[in-house]
Amino acid sequence: MSLRAYVITRIFLTIPMILILLTLVFLVMRVLPGNPVIAMVGMKASPKYIKQLEHQLGLDKPLWLQYVDYLVDLMRGDFGRSMIWGKRIVIQEIMDHFPATLELTIGGFLVSVLLGLLTGMIAGIRSGGKLDASMRIYSIVVYSLFIPLLGMMLQLVFGVWLRALPVGGRIDPGLEPPTVTGLYIVDSILAMRLDSLLSALAHLALPSFTLGLVLSGIYTRLVRSSLMEVLGQDFIRACRARGLSGRIILFRHALKNALIPILTMMGLQFALLLAGAVLTETTFSWPGMGTFLVERITYRDFTTIQGSIVFYALFVALISLVVDIVYAYVDPRIRY
Amino acid sequence: MLLEVEDLHVHYYTKRGVVKAVEGVSFNLDRSEVMGIVGESGSGKSTLGLAIMNLVPSPGKIVKGSVKLDGKDLTKMSEKELKEIRGKEIAMVFQDPMTSLDPLMRIGDHIVEAIMAHEKISKEEAKKRALELLDEVGISKDRFNDYPHQLSGGMRQRVMIAMAVSLNPKLIIADEPTTALDVIVQDQIMDLFSRLRKEFGIAIILISHDLALELEVADKIAVMYASWLMELSNASDIAREPLHPYTKELLKAIPNVELEDQELLSIPGSPPDLHEPPPGCRFNPRCLNKMPICEEKEPPAKIVSGRFVKCWLYGR
Numbered sequence: 001m002s003l004r005a006y007v008i009t010r011i012f013l014t015i016p017m018i019l020i021l022l023t024l025v026f027l028v029m030r031v032l033p034g035n036p037v038i039a040m041v042g043m044k045a046s047p048k049y050i051k052q053l054e055h056q057l058g059l060d061k062p063l064w065l066q067y068v069d070y071l072v073d074l075m076r077g078d079f080g081r082s083m084i085w086g087k088r089i090v091i092q093e094i095m096d097h098f099p100a101t102l103e104l105t106i107g108g109f110l111v112s113v114l115l116g117l118l119t120g121m122i123a124g125i126r127s128g129g130k131l132d133a134s135m136r137i138y139s140i141v142v143y144s145l146f147i148p149l150l151g152m153m154l155q156l157v158f159g160v161w162l163r164a165l166p167v168g169g170r171i172d173p174g175l176e177p178p179t180v181t182g183l184y185i186v187d188s189i190l191a192m193r194l195d196s197l198l199s200a201l202a203h204l205a206l207p208s209f210t211l212g213l214v215l216s217g218i219y220t221r222l223v224r225s226s227l228m229e230v231l232g233q234d235f236i237r238a239c240r241a242r243g244l245s246g247r248i249i250l251f252r253h254a255l256k257n258a259l260i261p262i263l264t265m266m267g268l269q270f271a272l273l274l275a276g277a278v279l280t281e282t283t284f285s286w287p288g289m290g291t292f293l294v295e296r297i298t299y300r301d302f303t304t305i306q307g308s309i310v311f312y313a314l315f316v317a318l319i320s321l322v323v324d325i326v327y328a329y330v331d332p333r334i335r336y
Numbered sequence: 337m338l339l340e341v342e343d344l345h346v347h348y349y350t351k352r353g354v355v356k357a358v359e360g361v362s363f364n365l366d367r368s369e370v371m372g373i374v375g376e377s378g379s380g381k382s383t384l385g386l387a388i389m390n391l392v393p394s395p396g397k398i399v400k401g402s403v404k405l406d407g408k409d410l411t412k413m414s415e416k417e418l419k420e421i422r423g424k425e426i427a428m429v430f431q432d433p434m435t436s437l438d439p440l441m442r443i444g445d446h447i448v449e450a451i452m453a454h455e456k457i458s459k460e461e462a463k464k465r466a467l468e469l470l471d472e473v474g475i476s477k478d479r480f481n482d483y484p485h486q487l488s489g490g491m492r493q494r495v496m497i498a499m500a501v502s503l504n505p506k507l508i509i510a511d512e513p514t515t516a517l518d519v520i521v522q523d524q525i526m527d528l529f530s531r532l533r534k535e536f537g538i539a540i541i542l543i544s545h546d547l548a549l550e551l552e553v554a555d556k557i558a559v560m561y562a563s564w565l566m567e568l569s570n571a572s573d574i575a576r577e578p579l580h581p582y583t584k585e586l587l588k589a590i591p592n593v594e595l596e597d598q599e600l601l602s603i604p605g606s607p608p609d610l611h612e613p614p615p616g617c618r619f620n621p622r623c624l625n626k627m628p629i630c631e632e633k634e635p636p637a638k639i640v641s642g643r644f645v646k647c648w649l650y651g652r
Contacts, residue, residue: 235438237430260440
């Protein structure tokens with residue numbers, strides 16, 4: 001199978017997967033205890049009013065019809081309206097918060113991968129030595145750091161003492177670039193606004209580093225063990241016997257092979273980061289999905305929660321699609 | 337003389353203690369000569385092969401002796417100098433073709449990379465050479481862009497051989513090149529070796545546990561047992577009149593296809609644990625000609641009518 005055929009097949013396989021995801025979300029939201037209408041208007045509302053609202057929201061229809069409505073609406077990009085906050089449009093609220101989280105996630109992800117690769121490579125090449133031991137200690141120490149504490153320490157050092165970096169928010173007020181993707185860095189580049197770009201990068205620095213440093217420890221371990229395994233394989237010895245230089249063996253042969261199992265981890269990690277950056281968002285008053293969702297869950301804003309879950313599910317399906325395609329691109333054995 | 341190995345000692349420094357994997361091995365090899373190294377698993381023959389390239393894996397080390405290629409001692413060379421020798425002057429073909437190629441690299445690129453590591457030529461030229469080489473070892477040119485997993489074991493070994501001859505080396509060390517392959521493919525690969533040797537005048541060291549195979553292709557044969565070189569002489573002499581009791585047993589163990597209902601013979605016992613080798617001669621626990629002295633003192637290396645043998649049977 002060629003790479004193109006593989007990609008097309010894989011995309012088609014994503015459709016049933018997404019359908020199952022959507023069905024699950026629908027069922028879970030219906031099975032969960034608690035009447036959303038009562039949550040909306042309170043226990044004291046008259047039964048007549050409740051009936052009327054249920055009718056308005058289509059909750060009195062048979063379940064299968066609700067399911068069809070739900071799917072049709074989603075396909076039109078209609079995630080419904082908030083039940084609490086003045087009936088705001090859910091997809092718009094998500095689009096207001098999601099890019100911030102995505103930007104932070106990408107930043108944290110890049111930092112963790114870069115740090116993890118570097119430390120893991122050093123440990124893997126020098127396995128058994130002092131450098132290896134220091135890298136292993138590094139991985140445990142950073143992994144056990146508590147994000148808010150680390151964040152506050154960095155804020156203290158870089159924000160308060162050195163006054164080098166901002167300690168909260170996404171960008172200096174007034175510098176927001178015109179919205180295209182919602183990612184300030186991308187939008188600044190698109191609008192050719194250097195001042196916006198620098199401000200966005202400066203604001204992203206500390207939260208990304210906080211998030212990335214803590215997660216890099218996992219990669220240190222993974223890269224180390226994977227690289228050690230590959231370096232012990234026959235084809236590496238065969239490369240040496242061919243007189244290839246150490247640099248070529250490491251970068252062209254060993255590292256590429258060692259990264260294959262780590263690729264899967266990266267995909268999972270990225271999806272996890274998207275949902276799990278709440279602590280970092282709170283520490284750096286980052287206006288992302290984390291704080292937004294926690295708030296909505298406390299108020300039982302069912303439609304917003306359901307919409308966000310669906311949105312996340314779609315996004316994670318997309319990431320896993322991308323990971324699989326990258327996987328197939330790197331490893332020819334997957335394609336055939 | 338192309339290759340002179342003298343009094344070579346290789347030790348592995350393991351957690352359980354020092355394993356002396358090669359002890360006091362010496363031999364010479366001429367241009368376009370084929371030498372077989374035969375021995376059981378763990379006899380040190382593979383380590384010897386790697387030691388010739390100064391490629392003994394850690395925790396192993398060459399502790400004594402020299403390996404001279406055209407008079408230059410490889411054991412005293414820097415890693416940078418060795419890089420120039422490896423692949424260009426001495427090439428190696430490994431036992432398991434399934435794992436000896438990078439699974440993420442096209443086979444053609446393997447050959448191109450090997451050529452370009454040693455010669456300053458353009459990628460196009462290297463590719464042209466690689467295509468010719470594939471043809472030479474009997475792989476169709478349209479396989480150039482295939483990945484290793486798309487080839488059979490025999491074909492992969494051909495790719496390894498194409499890489500080995502790509503820089504016209506003086507010596508190829510083949511470590512059990514056919515062990516992982518079936519008998520028919522084994523024959524084809526051995527034919528390929530003989531042809532390349534005739535065509536390019538390459539000397540070959542063929543490491544194998546299969547004495548019958550060695551007798552077919554080798555000019556001379558070295559017999560190793562528990563890291564000692566036990567016997568070294570012409571293949572025809574070994575076949576006709578083996579000197580060492582171990583060689584005799586090995587010859588007897590070769591099954592004869594012409595005899596029906598023949599019982600398969602094996603040498604009783606197993607090779608010693610090299611952490612604690614037996615005192616005296618290392619073969620003494622399994623030897624049919626054992627004498628009292630064999631359990632006490634290491635046998636001397638003797639030259640008997642021009643042939644090397646390490647055994648008390650041939651006097652002090």
